[in-house]
Amino acid sequence: MKLAESLLAYRKREGVTQQDLAGRAGVSVRTLRDIERGLLRDPRARSVRLVAEAAGLPVADPEPALRVGLLGPLTLRVRGCAADLRPPMQRRLLGLLALRAGHVVTMADIVEFLWGEEIPASYHNLVHTHVSRLRGFLAGVRAGAGANLIGRAGEGYRLGLAGDESDLLAFTGTVAGAAAHLAAGAPEEAERAYERALLLWRGQVLAGLAPRAAHHPVVVAVSQQRLTAVLAYADLAMAHGRHEPALARLREVAAAEPLHEGLNARVLRALAGAGQRAAALRLFGELRGRLRDELGVEPGPELHDAHARVLRREAVAPRDPGAPPAPAVAS
Known part of the structure; x- marks a missing residue:
């Protein structure tokens, strides 16, 4: 996550003004404003480090030579610059290999992801060709690594990426850190870590890459990891009275999970806690109607409990942050 985004999120969460943070860091308000606008981004700069330390935020290391973006439309950056990988099949291949970075992706999985049911007779040679061209595109990105970025493993291939070379790997690593903070009894640190992880998302996984990408099992699994992180973050944020930030994150995933009871129960609590009781x-009325019409069921206990608390104007307490999230309602 960029330092500028982290600083803005920190100040909004803690209610800290630019003047307060600048004074704490020993820099001018103008310098802080430039950092938040992204005009000062060198992590080696003294002013950048002072501001980050004053906010209790880590300073990002310089951007790696290779960076693959999967948490939204596929992006590729080489040595800090956007790289244009135009051939659609190579883009799809990179997206799939990066989703499974460090793991072998079989020939069958590659073929299904690239062509679906319209498999060409020469698919075997075509896959080798696309891999070879992708290797050539990535060659020399890492000193001494070159073509070894994509390794052969039996009939499959494996893309080797470090944790800072993929936003997905950065997300999973940060979420693991948040869970560790929570287990260690540091909920505020856990909340900040979840927030940093969720700020990495730019949209749906591999949005617009291919019609079948959204339904691929790995894409679905990654999307579920995001949902789990959002629920955990919302519980922690609401426990600390930050209902509006929780509501913003919940709404980012609500469209993809319209009937998820645990998610919608949290939305009810966040709305009420943010002063939007009528909403x-x-x-709740809309959800109850949809559940009856589409699934023939009534809202579950968690949703009913949140609704009852809103009606009674009670404190809208979150679920136990350590409890597992409620499963999605089966369609």
């Missing part, structure tokens, strides 16, 4: 009651 919370209206949402």
Whole structure:
């Protein structure tokens, strides 16, 4: 996550003004403003480090030679510059290999992801050709690594990426850190870590890459990891009275999980906690209607409990942050 985004999120969460943070860091308000605008980004700069330390934020290391973006439209950066990988099949291949970075992707998985049911007779040679061209595109990115970025493993291939070379790997690593903070009894640190992880997302996984990408098992699994992180973050944020930031994150995933009871129960609580009680009651009515019409069921206990608390104007307490999230309602 960029330092500028982290600083803005920190100040909004803690209610800290630019003047307060600048004074704490020993820099001018103008310098802080430039950092938040992204005009000062060198992590080696003294002013950048002072501001980051004053906010309790880590300073990102210089951008790696290779960076693959999967948490949204596929992006590729080489030595800090956007790289244009135009051939659609090579883009799809890179997306799939990067989703499974460090793991062998079989020939069958590659063929299904690239062509679906319209498999060409020469698919075997075509896959080798696309891999070879992708290797050539990536050659020399890492000193001494070159073509070894994509290794052969039996009939499959494996893309080797370090943790800072993929936003997905950065996300999973940061989420693991958040869980560790929570287990160690540091909920505020856990909340900040979840927030940093969620700021890495730019949209749906591999958005627009291929019609079948959204339904691929690995893409679905990664999307579920995001949902789990959002639920955990929302519980922690609401426990500390930060209902509006929780609501913003919940809404980012609500469209993809319209009937998820645990998610919608949290949305009700966040709305009520943010002073939008009428909106919370209206949402419950809409959800109850959809559940009856589409699934023939009534809202579950968690949703009913949140609704009852809103009606009674009780404190809208979150679920136990250590409890597992409620499963999605089966369609």
